[in-house]
Amino acid sequence: MFIFHHYQSRVVNHFAVLVLLILCLFCQRVVAQDNNYQIKAAYLYQFSNFVKWQVLKDEFVIGIVSDADIIGEFEVIEGKKIKGKPVRFIAIHQLEQLDDCCSLVFVAIDKKAQLHSFLAKLRNKPVLTVLDHQYPKNSNGMIQFVRSGTKLKFTVNNTLAKNHGINFSAFLLQVAKDVY
Amino acid sequence: MNLINLSKSLKLLLLSLFSSCCWSGNLTDLNLVELGELDVFTASIFRAHIHNKNQWMFSYNYSVMHMEQMAQGKDKITSEQVLENYMATPTEMDMTMQMFHLMYAPSNNLTTMIALHYMNKEMRHQTRMGGEFTTRSSGLGDIKLGINYKFYEYDYDVNSNYWYSLFNFTLPVGSIDKKAQTPGGFTTLPYPMQLGSGSYQTEIGLGFTSTFTDRAWGIVSSIQTTLTHNDADYHHGNLIQVDLWYKQALSDTFSFNILTQYYDQDRIYGEDARLNNMIVPTADVNNQGFRRVDLTLGVGWLLGELSATQQSMSIDYKKPIWQDVNGIQLRLNWNVSVNWQVNF
Numbered sequence: 001m002f003i004f005h006h007y008q009s010r011v012v013n014h015f016a017v018l019v020l021l022i023l024c025l026f027c028q029r030v031v032a033q034d035n036n037y038q039i040k041a042a043y044l045y046q047f048s049n050f051v052k053w054q055v056l057k058d059e060f061v062i063g064i065v066s067d068a069d070i071i072g073e074f075e076v077i078e079g080k081k082i083k084g085k086p087v088r089f090i091a092i093h094q095l096e097q098l099d100d101c102c103s104l105v106f107v108a109i110d111k112k113a114q115l116h117s118f119l120a121k122l123r124n125k126p127v128l129t130v131l132d133h134q135y136p137k138n139s140n141g142m143i144q145f146v147r148s149g150t151k152l153k154f155t156v157n158n159t160l161a162k163n164h165g166i167n168f169s170a171f172l173l174q175v176a177k178d179v180y
Numbered sequence: 181m182n183l184i185n186l187s188k189s190l191k192l193l194l195l196s197l198f199s200s201c202c203w204s205g206n207l208t209d210l211n212l213v214e215l216g217e218l219d220v221f222t223a224s225i226f227r228a229h230i231h232n233k234n235q236w237m238f239s240y241n242y243s244v245m246h247m248e249q250m251a252q253g254k255d256k257i258t259s260e261q262v263l264e265n266y267m268a269t270p271t272e273m274d275m276t277m278q279m280f281h282l283m284y285a286p287s288n289n290l291t292t293m294i295a296l297h298y299m300n301k302e303m304r305h306q307t308r309m310g311g312e313f314t315t316r317s318s319g320l321g322d323i324k325l326g327i328n329y330k331f332y333e334y335d336y337d338v339n340s341n342y343w344y345s346l347f348n349f350t351l352p353v354g355s356i357d358k359k360a361q362t363p364g365g366f367t368t369l370p371y372p373m374q375l376g377s378g379s380y381q382t383e384i385g386l387g388f389t390s391t392f393t394d395r396a397w398g399i400v401s402s403i404q405t406t407l408t409h410n411d412a413d414y415h416h417g418n419l420i421q422v423d424l425w426y427k428q429a430l431s432d433t434f435s436f437n438i439l440t441q442y443y444d445q446d447r448i449y450g451e452d453a454r455l456n457n458m459i460v461p462t463a464d465v466n467n468q469g470f471r472r473v474d475l476t477l478g479v480g481w482l483l484g485e486l487s488a489t490q491q492s493m494s495i496d497y498k499k500p501i502w503q504d505v506n507g508i509q510l511r512l513n514w515n516v517s518v519n520w521q522v523n524f
Contacts, residue, residue: 042207043215050212076207147394148340153216175212 037073037108039152040145044074044106044130047143047154048082050172051128053103054165060085063102065092065118067109095121107141108132115139126165138180142166146177153177229389230330230344231285236524241279243517247510248272250461254504262508263308268363268460270510271312273303273372277321289330297321297354301373305460307363315360317369322376323351326383339392346402350381356412356452368454370462371414372510378410383419394429409450417446417469427480439476439496445469447506467507474512475501494519 044062060082064071071091080087092098092105098121105127107118112135119140122129131141133152138144142161145154155178158168173179207215217232231237250257250269262269276299283293300318307313326348333342354376358369385402404419420443427437447469451457457464478496498515505511 038207039215039218042210043212045208046210046212046215080208148391151216151218172212175216 036152037070038076040106040132041074041076043145043152043154044104045077045080045082045087047128047130047172048104050169052167052169053083053128054126056083056085056103058085060087060104061102062087062089063092063098063105064089065105065107065109070108092118098122098125098127102127104128104130106130106132108134110134112139124164128161128166137178143176148177155180229291230289230328230342231283231291231523233285233288235285237281237283237521238524239279239281239519239521241277241281241517241519243277243279243515245275245277245515246272246513247274248513249511250508251503251505251511252508254502256511257508259306262461263306266308266459266461268305268307268313270460270462271304271306273301273510275302276300291328293324293326293328295324295326299354299375301375303373303462305362311363313361313363315362315369315373317355317358317360317373317375319355319358319375321354322381323353325349325351328387339390341388341390344387344389346383346385346387346400348383348404350377350379350383350404352376352378352380352410354378356410364456364459368452370455370460371448371452371465371468372462377406377416378412379415380407381405381416382407385421395427397424397426399424412452412454414448414450414452414465416448418444419446420444433482435480437476437478437480437494437496439474439478439498441474441476443470443472443474445471461508464507467505467509469506470503470509472503472512473501474498474515491520491522493521 048060062074064074069091071089074089077087078089090097090101092101095117098105098118103126105118105122107115107129108131109115109118115131115135119129128143129141131139131144133145133147135141135144137146138155138157140157140160142157142164143154144157145152147153154176156168156173156176157180158173159180161168210218217235248271250259250262250271252261259269259271278298280296280298281293282295283291285291297320298318299321300316302314302316304314305312326346328344328346330342330344333340335341354374356374356376356378358374359366360369360373381404383402383404385400387398387400389398390396399422401422402420404421406415406417409415422442423439424441425437425439427435429435445468448465451465452463455463457466461467476496476498478494480492480494483491483493496517496519498517500512503511
């Protein structure tokens with residue numbers, strides 16, 4: 001009987017320690033890592049290498065449209081250069097901020113009505129628009145993140161981009177999950 | 181694997197292993213193709229699954245299983261009833277198992293795998309005379325080699341689907357000669373306490389997986405057959421298994437899953453002459469094999485964003501909801517497992 005209790009408690013203890021260890025190591029990161037913005041930041045950086053703008057300013061400014069303060073998540077590309085120009089991020093909260101501000105705008109706001117307002121504001125401007133993955137397919141962004149199983153892919157609205165003077169390389173179109 | 185792929189694998193492995201603690205690796209080193217291959221959202225797929233070309237997966241699984249309560253067929257029986265026919269009866273059994281699982285995909289359709297098991301088993305007994313004793317065994321189990329082949333894939337607007345086949349081959353590395361001290365002396369342990377089958381086995385199966393934006397489900401059925409009699413002059417019967425699973429993402433990194441499994445394990449054919457089937461029911465070939473339905477509930481999550489792309493954890497609790505054993509056997513009570521997985 002002693003052996004039984006001894007063994008059972010040993011198994012339970014080992015198991016509990018293992019679970020606690022794992023939880024302690026990783027739970028902090030799990031909470032902080034929803035939405036995968038660092039992956040998306042890396043995507044934005046890579047997109048920019050395969051997009052041709054007709055006009056670029058001295059800085060490559062990326063506007064982040066979001067209800068939450070996520071701009072810090074994009075620091076993985078801080079210090080990088082895009083098209084030979086230093087990258088700078090600005091948080092966009094008002095439509096007026098979009099006036100002549102950016103070469104690329106990433107939109108990750110919750111309300112669809114606001115999404116349409118921001119996209120309308122960017123209409124006819126040579127700004128690459130990239131939409132987060134929570135929106136329905138082909139929500140009128142030039143590039144849109146989409147979830148494909150466990151992977152984060154993207155679709156491209158090439159027609160819309162061309163109408164705005166944005167040209168994608170053949171490689172980017174080839175890698176995209178869908179091209180419209 | 182060429183040097184470019186090796187470099188990519190090392191890069192992803194480093195990213196996976198060190199990003200969560202000490203390495204501020206730069207995701208911008210990954211190109212668009214590599215970014216698209218990362219597992220960003222939670223959803224580990226149960227049992228056999230397919231990886232992308234040149235992707236490696238390593239997983240470590242630690243499980244604890246507990247069996248208690250003797251049964252005859254579907255009915256529970258007491259130890260006293262068992263002791264009317266045998267000198268001793270098992271009362272409880274615990275097993276801890278560590279499984280090391282390595283997979284590699286040489287193409288987008290083909291994934292290869294190897295699985296090693298290390299087990300600790302302990303069975304407690306009661307004798308007809310009122311005494312108690314415990315037997316233990318531990319060591320490597322059989323090694324499983326396998327391939328999963330995706331033969332049909334199609335997408336709809338809302339989901340991605342694929343069909344695949346699996347073929348596994350079991351190398352009889354686990355011991356069938358484990359001994360322990362019992363009231364009858366230092367004797368060979370009965371069938372459930374041995375670590376391997378002693379026989380070469382094959383398993384073939386068919387599976388379907390459907391993945392939606394925030395959920396996935398699948399079904400896998402397989403049959404395992406034994407090719408050879410082992411050195412102790414017996415072999416395990418066929419094992420038929422059907423898994424039906426559903427996984428729901430609760431956030432981008434956290435998911436809940438439910439799994440139903442049906443097992444039909446045939447009896448043992450032949451007999452180990454070293455065992456006396458009058459002593460304890462576990463030594464009797466007529467008391468081997470079962471049919472069982474298990475229900476498993478679990479949670480899974482990705483580990484951080486950098487590593488989230490590659491590492492995941494899951495904890496599962498399994499409970500049988502129906503079991504029918506051949507002859508007289510212990511019933512499975514519960515099983516808990518923790519799984520850590522890294523893709524690189």
